Amino acid sequence: MPATVKESKTPTIPQNREELESIRKKPVRWFAPLEFALTLAIGILALEAYCNFAGVGNEEFLEPDSELGVRHIAGKKVVWRLEGYSDEHLSSQGLRDREHAIQKPAGVYRIALLGDSATEGMQVALGKTYGSVLEKMLNDRTPEERNGKTIEVLNFGCSSYSNGQEMLQLEKQVKPFQPDLVILMYNRGDYIENIRDPNTLKAEPRPYFYIGADGKLTQDNTILEFNKDSFRPNPTIDFLRRNSRIYGILTHMNLTLSLNEMLYSKVRGSLTKLLPGSKKQWNVQAPYTHKNPWTISEQIFERVNADCKDMNANLMLVCFPNIVNDKVYGVQIEALQKQAKSAGFTYLDLSEDYFKAKDPKAMFLKYHFSNAGHELAAKRISDVLKF
Amino acid sequence: MLFNSFTYLVFLPFVVALHWALPPLGRRILLLIASYVFYMHWMPTYGLLILALTLVNFFFGIALDKWADHKKRILVASLIFNLGSLCFFKYADFLLKSVWNSLHIAGDFIGWNSGLAASSPTLNILLPLGISFFTFEFIHYLVDVYRGSKPMTNFFWFALFAAFFPSQIAGPIKRFQDFDDQLKSDHKFDPAAFREGIGLILIGLFKKMVLGDNLGHVVAVGFNNPAQMGTVDAWLAAVGFTIQIYVDFSGYTDIGRGSALLLGYRLPENFNWPFLAASLTEFWRRWHISLSTWLRDYLFIPMGGSRVSNFKLKRNLFITMALGGLWHGADWHYVIWGMFHGAGLVVTKDWSDFVNRTPALSRLRPHFLWHWTGVALTFTFLIFACILFRASDVPQALHVASRMFTVAPSASVINAFLTSTLPFSLGLYAAFLATEQLAKAIEKKGLPVLSPAMSYWNNSWPTRAAAYVSIGLLIMGFAPGDVAPFIYFQF
Structure with missing residues (x-):
């Protein structure tokens, strides 16, 4: 076995200025x-x-809202x-739209669009959203075809909104604009956003709904209350x-x-627990269970229809195309069709039009409408509208 | 674990801090454990695979050294074992598909209904990340031991060589002699290397996340819908991918090399301004250097290298590059990509010989126009080669290439490019490269202009820390929202 020679640790003499500098005790950088x-x-x-x-x-274009959970930041670029x-x-006014006067001008027929990101259309230029294209298409008709009215389409669409939020938005934000027609775009999975897991407080801050003991649609603001600190104005x-x-x-x-990162969520969750005020005592268990979530959606549309009648407006329910042939969504579309028939509001399913399109893939970017998709939606809605 | 993930952002500082807090032996043990954690984070079972391959190759190495009389047979057995493993995991489905398709073609040709389903069955073998890289490292190790190098005698350090996490998934393909020397050296914390490491990581992240991932989105717009591309769209998509693959892969290498430097190890360089190569031969000396030198040392030279007849030399070049293409991916378009490069190298060789024989042309060689024409022609060749690399199959590659020569109005890819952050981030990167080169030129001339600034930068950790935070924010801001894996992870 070869003998190992241990290097001696005798101090060496610095050979130049740099070496001298490096071994000189560095001052504390106060x-x-x-x-x-x-x-x-x-x-x-x-x-x-x-x-x-x-750019x-x-x-970032949403800010907390104590009633709706979130809302658009007015005037934000x-x-x-x-x-x-x-x-x-x-x-x-916080719309993904051009400026509109609250008071409806004389001779104007107003259409209010309600929906989530599909209606908001942040993925395309404002002039290419189905709201803007629809307005142009309708105003391009002869005066007789539009009953001498000028058509104004107002886009109230807001990312992440549930149908419940859209209903409250209609009652709070849309009503003063006196719409003649309300078009609500229903999307796959919307129904699940109206409800929360009654056993946890981990949910998107927004109003939720359940069917009360009296069988009526009841609002659950627990999550909003739980997050109320974040709704307080904070100038900074x-x-x-x-x-x-x-x-x-x-x-x-x-x-x-x-x-995307599970570890990040865990780290963030652990750090959040350390923040002051995070140990609030809340009764996690909600006083209800969801027996049939779909009835909540049906009751929401019932109330939206009643709200529209109250403000002398018609309601049109448009179903976002069922591009993945989701069976559950297919059942919902059929149920909405029946409800529309019995309640007397207009109903339009865009699925077939998209499948008939020359290049259905070109109608979408990833999850949302492309320019072509918005145009097709506008055209189909325009075809249905008579004045 | 991806280098561009939050998990790695937590993992690396933890490992680095613990590494320097431990004594030398503890550091090596830590690195071995960390490397297996890194690999098994993706899929725990494949930790066993790399362990088994390491164990077998370790004993092959010992056997080659111990039983010198039988070393040829041992080497052949070891190569069969390693290439067999690679073939099983990487090429089994490809072979099955190729045989299946051949039967169909043969059946159609002779009018015989084979009764086989239209699409081939798949074995559904999940490709272990980095298998192509560590298999090549094992082969290099065994061949070098066969040629007379001393094998590594400590299994754990051999396992660390095989699994070293900064180079585990996509290289650079290390040489064990160099790694072993570093392993045995008494690592001392070197602030300059540490600074260099952080710099490399940030540059790598910028290249990958800001340039590569954004280019990936732009390129995908074109390649996903070739029929919608106009002439300029098709050129932009092809050039975009050529740049994307460089920034993606060199970005990965920078992060790997930077991570290794934080741990006191220096990995070989893999890229040296490849797009400034004036010929294809020069390009392969500047691009994926660790692979091209591996192919040279363990494939091209054993086949006879350049000390053979002109015909055999060209044949060797062609075969080396075709196999290099197959190494990249189990699909025909990769093989054709390799053959395209092989053919390119053969033509380059012929042209070079012709110029050497023609005095009038030889005299033109030193002229700068000659050089830059070579750069432009080489880059153009690479653009077309990259179409083969990016396309999902040969027909798609031909479709994209045909769009480049079809006069049609452009919109889709141009719009995707102009509305992305790329015009701004490419500008920023160009400014950075220009400043870096200017600083190097000034330093080379020995002018003391930058000395005070460099001295301040090197000595002021608060300034550096603040700059790192700012650059981190810049990367986060300009990167697209999704986390994309590195292109070379699939190989």
Whole structure:
């Protein structure tokens, strides 16, 4: 076995100035935090400027709302790149639309669109959403065909909205605009968003619904109440949400990581528990169970129809195309058709039109309508409308 | 575990911190455990596969050294074992599909109904990540031991060589002599290497997440709907993929090399400005260097290399590249991609010989226009080769290539490019490269202009930390929302 020679640890004499500097005891950098803060501030300002120039970090367009859960940030500039592309401002009333006067002008027939991201259409330019295309198509008709009226289409669509939220939005936000027709776009999976798991408080902050002991549709605000701290006005956060690109980047990253990284969700969950006020005592168990979630959707549409009648408007229910031939959705579409017939509102299923299209794949980007998809939806709705 | 994932963002600092807190022996043990955790995070069962392959190859290495009289037979057995494993996991379905399709074609030709289903059955073998890379490392190890190198005698350190997580999934393909030397060296924390490592990781993440992933979306618009592409769309999609594969793969290598540097190890360089190559021969000296040198040392030279007749040399080049193509992926379009490169190298060789024989042309060689014409022609060749690489099959590749020469109005890919963050991020990257080259030029000339700034940068950790945070935010902002795996992970 070869003998191992252990290297001696005798101090060596520095051979040059650099070596001397390296072994000299370094002074304590008491200003290090200041140096860090200053450099970071410069970095952040430069990044804010470049992101603003490049339209990055502008995808944040929702803010908390104590009644609806979330709402559009009025007047916010949004550059959307997550799927498709758009670069526009939300209106001063918080619509993904051009500016509209609240008071309906004389000679105008107003159509209010309700729905989620499919109606909001952030994935395409504003002028290409089915709302905008529909307005153009209808106004291109002869005055006789539109009964001498000018048609105005108002897009109230908002990402992540459930039918329940759309119903409350109709009663709160849409009513003052005095629509003559309300078009609600129903999407696959919407019905599940109206209800929550009664055994947990982990749910999207929004109003939920259940059928009460009296058999009537009842609102469950438990999750909104549970998250009420986040609805309190916070000038700093509000300012950052509206103006900071880096804030937009961080919230976007938070969303992406929450969706894609299980470890991130766990770490975040553990850290959240450490925050003050997180140990609130809440009765997790809701005083109800969901026997048939679909009845909740039916009752919501019943109430939407009644609301429309109250404001002298008609209701049209449009079903988003069943592109994946989902059997459950197919059953829902049939049920909605029956309900429309018995309750007397208009009903339109877009599925067949999409399957008949020359290139059905071109109608969609990933999950949402492409320009061609919006145009086809507008055309089909326009075909049904008579004045 | 993906380098561009939150999990790795937690994993790497944890391993690095623990690594430097431990004594040398503990560090190696930690790295071995961390490498297996890294690999098994993807699929725990395949940890057993890499362990079994390591164990068998370790004993093959010992046997080659111990029983020198039988070393040829041992080497053949070891090659059969390694290539057999690779074939089973990577090529079994491909072979089955090829045989199946051949039977169909033969049946159609002679008018015989084989009664076989139209689509071939699949064995549903899940390809273990990085198997092509670590198989090549094993083969290099065994061949070198056969040629006289001393084998690694400690199984655990051999296992670390095979599983070292910064290079485990997609290389660079390491040489065991170099790794063994580093393993045995007394690692001391080197602040300069640490800084270089963080820099490489950030550059790699920028290349992958900001440039590569955004380019991936733009390219997909074209390749998913070739019929909708206009002329410019098709060119943009093809050029986009050529750049995407570079930034994706070199980004991966940068992150791997950077991670290794944080742990005190230096992995070989894999890229050296490949798109500035003035010929295809030069390109392969600059692109995926660890693979091209492997192919040279363990395939091309054993076949006779360049010390054979002109015909055999060309044949060797062609076979080497065709097999290199097959190594990339189990599909015919990869084989054709390799053959395309092989044919390109043969033509380059002939052209080079012709120029050497023609004094008038030889005199033109030093001219800068000659050089840049070579760069442009090589890049154009690569664009067409990359279409074969990106396409899902040969017909799609031909479809995309045909769109490049069909005069048609463009919109889809151009729109996807212009509405992405790429115009801004490519501009930023170009500015970074220009600044880097300028700084290097100044340094080379010995001008002291940058010395104070560099000295401040090297000595001020708060400034560096703040800069790293800012760059991290920049990467997050400009990257698309989805986490895409590295292209070379599929190989």
